[in-house]
Structure formats: structure tokens, C-alpha cells
Amino acid sequence: MSSAVLWVKAFHIVFVASWFAGLFYLPRLFVNLAQVPSDSHAERERLLLMARKLYRFSNLLMIVALVLGVVLWLGYGIGRGGGQYWLHAKLLLVVGVIGYHHVCRSLLRGFEQSANRRSERWYRVFNETSVLLFAAIVVLVVVKPF
Template sequence: MTILWIKTLHVFFMIAWMAGIFYLPRLFVYHAQTQEKAVQEQLKVMERRLWYFVTPFALLTLVFGVVLIYLYGYEWFAASKWLHIKIMLVTCFYIYHGYLFVLLKRFARDENRHSPRFYRFLNEAPVLLLFAIVALAVLKTW
């Protein structure tokens, strides 16, 4: 029963994390589009709060994922090639998360270097990565 609760927490925190890091680039789109100083300042607050709100979810996703691997054991981990691929893809999401922080800091300093179109792509492209991760976790095959 414990392992099912650990899985539940892992999936819950992953969903919460994904919701946040998919919304943050959408805020960047709006931020890159506006020229109004008051709107820019409000978006800075929203972006910062969202990033700091979802970062603990990213950490808890990692913690519960590692606990699951530990509970399943080394032999299971070694035999689960699908999991090795999933971990590589999930690592891309942690890199993405860090890159969003870099962009957040640039917006905070009014040093945006990208167009709204760039942020739209940044917002939409990771959906394919998420699909691959979910497919690997559900199908457990490669």
C-alpha cells in the first residue's frame, strides 16, 4: 500500500509542477507583447510568484520518484530500460525549469531578448516531451 501512496504523490506533484511550468512561458508571451510599464510590473510579480510556487513541486516530484526507484529495488531499476529513457527526458524538464528561471530573471531586469513567438514555442514544444514521458511510464516499454 505504501508504494501506491508514493506513486500517487509522485504523479500529483508532477501534475502540479507541469501546470506551473506550462503557464509561466504563457506569462512570458504576454510580458513580451506589452509595452505598458504597469502591466510589465504586474507580470513580473506573477512570474516570480508562480516560479517559486511550482519549484517545490519539482523537488517533491524528484524526491518521490527517487523513493519509488528505491522501493522497487536495484534489480528492477537495472532491468527497466524504459525508466532510463524516462529519466533522461525528465532531466530535460529540470533543465527547462532552470532555463525558465534564467528568463524570469531577464524579465525582472527588463532585459528580454526574445519575441512573443519564441515564448509561444517555448510554451508548446515541451508538451511532446511530456507525452513521451507519460507514454514510457504507462506502457513501460521501449
């Protein structure tokens, strides 16, 4: 494996991990927002500001991670060839993570419009989804079970 592909792979891992860090923390902010009393405007606005900034930053991390992944796949042939079904499963999960990312944006809009109808408990469960997706993707990439 060439030095260039190793650099691309290393940066892909860094950006994927950073993107997921945002996806781990953003729903935690939603938990906090769901707990804010209706008369606590300053706290609500501070949490909304943090959530907006984190979403935008995570969006940039997602784009770079996806571009580097496409470079590895199409540019260096990672995952091409026979018996690479682990990659198909990983790509399916990546589509799920992108969907999760966009659901986070929709939930953030609900908070911005004071239209949240979900409990903090729901957001706690929702928060665990990203952990499960991350674990499944890592296992597929490292173990390549099929």
C-alpha cells in the first residue's frame, strides 16, 4: 500500500471520528434543551447557539469524511473486488448516518421554532443510535466479517 493511500486513510479516520464526536454531542444538547424550563430564555438561547455551531461544524467534518472515503473507494480501489460485502454493508450504514445527521438538523429546527414535542428521555435514546452506528461501521471495516 502506497504512502499516499495511508495518508488519505488516516485523514479519513480522523474526519469520521470527528464527525461522530459531533453526532455524539449534538443529541446531548437536545437532552439539555428538552430540560430547559420555558421561562429560561438565556439558557435556551445559549444551548441553541451551541447546537447550531456544532451542527455546522459537524456538517463540514461530514463532507470532508465522505470525500476522503470516496477517494479511497474510487481513487485507490479500497473495497473493490470480489467478496467485499462488508463494504456494501458499511455504505448502507453510512447512508443511515447521513440520514441521522439530517434528522439532527430537523430536530434542531424544532427547538429553534419552539416546537419540540419529544421528551429528554427520547433524546437520550436517540443519542445512543449514533454510538451503535459507529460501532457497527468500525466492526465492519476492521473485522470484514463477509
